[in-house]
Amino acid sequence: MFLIGISLFIIIWFIISLFYSPLILPSPILTFKTLFSLFITQDFWINYFDTLLKSIIGFSLSIIIGIPIGLLAGIKNNFYKMIRPIVMILQGAPVISYIAITMLWFGIGFYTPVFVSFIIILPTLILNISEGIKSTDTKLLEMANIYKVSKSYIYKYIFLPSIIPFLISSLKIISGTLWRSIVAGEFLAGSKGIGYSLALAKSTLNTEEVFAYTIFLILNGIIFEKLILKLNFKPKISLKNNKIIKSKNINKNNELILKNVSKCFNNKYVLKNFSYDFSQNIIYCIAGESGIGKTTILKIISGLLPSSSGELISSKKRLSYIFQEDRLIPWLNVKDNIKFVSPNISDKKIKDILSSLNIYDSLEKYPEELSGGMKKRVNIARAISYNSDIILMDEPFSSLDIKNKNNIIKDFKNTIFNKNLKIILVSHEPFEIANLAQEIIVLEENFKFKKLILNKNMSVTDKTILIQNFMIGENI
Numbered sequence: 001m002f003l004i005g006i007s008l009f010i011i012i013w014f015i016i017s018l019f020y021s022p023l024i025l026p027s028p029i030l031t032f033k034t035l036f037s038l039f040i041t042q043d044f045w046i047n048y049f050d051t052l053l054k055s056i057i058g059f060s061l062s063i064i065i066g067i068p069i070g071l072l073a074g075i076k077n078n079f080y081k082m083i084r085p086i087v088m089i090l091q092g093a094p095v096i097s098y099i100a101i102t103m104l105w106f107g108i109g110f111y112t113p114v115f116v117s118f119i120i121i122l123p124t125l126i127l128n129i130s131e132g133i134k135s136t137d138t139k140l141l142e143m144a145n146i147y148k149v150s151k152s153y154i155y156k157y158i159f160l161p162s163i164i165p166f167l168i169s170s171l172k173i174i175s176g177t178l179w180r181s182i183v184a185g186e187f188l189a190g191s192k193g194i195g196y197s198l199a200l201a202k203s204t205l206n207t208e209e210v211f212a213y214t215i216f217l218i219l220n221g222i223i224f225e226k227l228i229l230k231l232n233f234k235p236k237i238s239l240k241n242n243k244i245i246k247s248k249n250i251n252k253n254n255e256l257i258l259k260n261v262s263k264c265f266n267n268k269y270v271l272k273n274f275s276y277d278f279s280q281n282i283i284y285c286i287a288g289e290s291g292i293g294k295t296t297i298l299k300i301i302s303g304l305l306p307s308s309s310g311e312l313i314s315s316k317k318r319l320s321y322i323f324q325e326d327r328l329i330p331w332l333n334v335k336d337n338i339k340f341v342s343p344n345i346s347d348k349k350i351k352d353i354l355s356s357l358n359i360y361d362s363l364e365k366y367p368e369e370l371s372g373g374m375k376k377r378v379n380i381a382r383a384i385s386y387n388s389d390i391i392l393m394d395e396p397f398s399s400l401d402i403k404n405k406n407n408i409i410k411d412f413k414n415t416i417f418n419k420n421l422k423i424i425l426v427s428h429e430p431f432e433i434a435n436l437a438q439e440i441i442v443l444e445e446n447f448k449f450k451k452l453i454l455n456k457n458m459s460v461t462d463k464t465i466l467i468q469n470f471m472i473g474e475n476i
């Protein structure tokens with residue numbers, strides 16, 4: 001269809017050209033002949049590369065200036081609000097006004113077209129980059145905050161890679177504009193380049209050349225845009241392990257107590273005067289119906305959410321969180337996802353943890369290459385690598401088939417064996433709880449809860465039945 005359309009256009013052009021002199025409308029044959037004769041001159045290519053050089057400089061300048069401004073606008077909302085009207089003014093002004101102003105500033109020559117292209121594409125770039133930053137996955141940022149990842153790591157490995165797709169989409173939007181603005185600048189204020197050659201052909205009334213240059217510019221624009229549209233680059237980066245962060249002193253005191261903690265969302269209580277002592281180094285499980293406030297308790301303990309009132313007494317500094325979703329950084333491989341939260345960890349330790357969780361083969365793989373079960377294992381490996389003394393686990397084995405779930409639970413138990421950790425697990429599943437937990441808190445309606453301490457000598461099957469009955473409210 002594309003070729004039919006082009007052929008139709010050329011036929012119509014040819015028929016109309018039969019009625020006019022070549023000075024008004026040269027035929028397609030004459031135009032292509034002229035274009036061919038231009039191709040074999042050195043002058044043509046000198047002018048073409050001059051235009052290309054201007055595009056590269058204009059584009060690079062807008063990248064160098066647009067990226068930091070876009071980054072800042074994406075991160076600081078007040079800066080975004082301040083910069084937005086300026087960007088709109090820049091976008092609203094017609095190209096011809098920019099050419100007139102820059103001619104006054106720089107005169108005729110190289111710099112005017114460069115500056116025109118720069119000023120025209122800069123606003124699009126700033127807006128796209130700031131949108132890219134704003135749409136950065138907040139779940140990854142939360143994960144980085146939990147693991148106390150340094151700001152420079154967050155910028156380098158979360159923010160910057162997040163803007164790459166937006167940078168590519170701006171490139172797709174601005175590629176045509178860039179080329180057209182350079183040629184317009186050259187036409188009116190250039191001393192070299194394709195736009196300048198076009199202006200020269202016009203002033204000498206060389207209509208065939210005007211048409212030949214126009215056809216060349218159209219073809220060039222189409223090829224350029226098609227090449228850019230093909231760009232579909234997914235970032236894959238590796239972590240530069242050049243940063244040694246001193247391990248914070250771990251307070252050996254185990255205290256973790258919630259005292260009369262309440263949490264309101266939109267004037268509605270989710271938790272009211274919840275008190276619990278999690279000070280032992282055992283595996284606690286918080287169970288209860290969906291929406292009853294289990295995740296809210298984990299978020300308050302981790303600091304992701306402030307409580308509305310009450311007290312959190314905690315002597316712990318290092319805490320890992322195994323989220324419901326995997327929250328792996330897509331452009332880092334498994335090893336680097338672990339190093340992102342634990343920059344000091346040795347390769348041997350990573351190997352040991354991954355081996356104990358049966359995913360050592362995935363060391364160099366990226367998240368998109370892993371199955372759901374493998375991602376869960378990496379999520380667990382990352383939490384264990386962090387060398388924390390509290391691990392919060394929010395339904396870490398959900399959405400797994402029974403076999404996979406059993407295997408992961410078994411491997412997880414092996415990995416934490418003898419580690420003297422405090423683990424708070426949120427789970428609905430009696431079998432999962434029976435396998436892992438020692439103390440169970442079931443949240444109930446009206447902000448009540450009940451507690452069950454499991455006898456460690458019971459079999460998993462007996463524990464499962466006991467928990468099931470306890471959860472549905474049977475007297476134990």
Ligand SMILES: Nc1ncnc2c1ncn2[C@@H]1O[C@H](COP(=O)(O)OP(=O)(O)OP(=O)(O)O)[C@@H](O)[C@H]1O
Nearest residue numbers: 265266270288289290291292293294295296297426
């Ligand atoms: N940021 C928030 N803003 C408003 N309401 C919220 C927010 N976070 C949680 N809630 C509400 O608080 C209640 C408890 O949520 P929470 O996630 O703690 O429940 P849950 O017991 O973990 O549920 P599930 O088992 O389904 O994960 C829900 O009604 C939820 O809609």
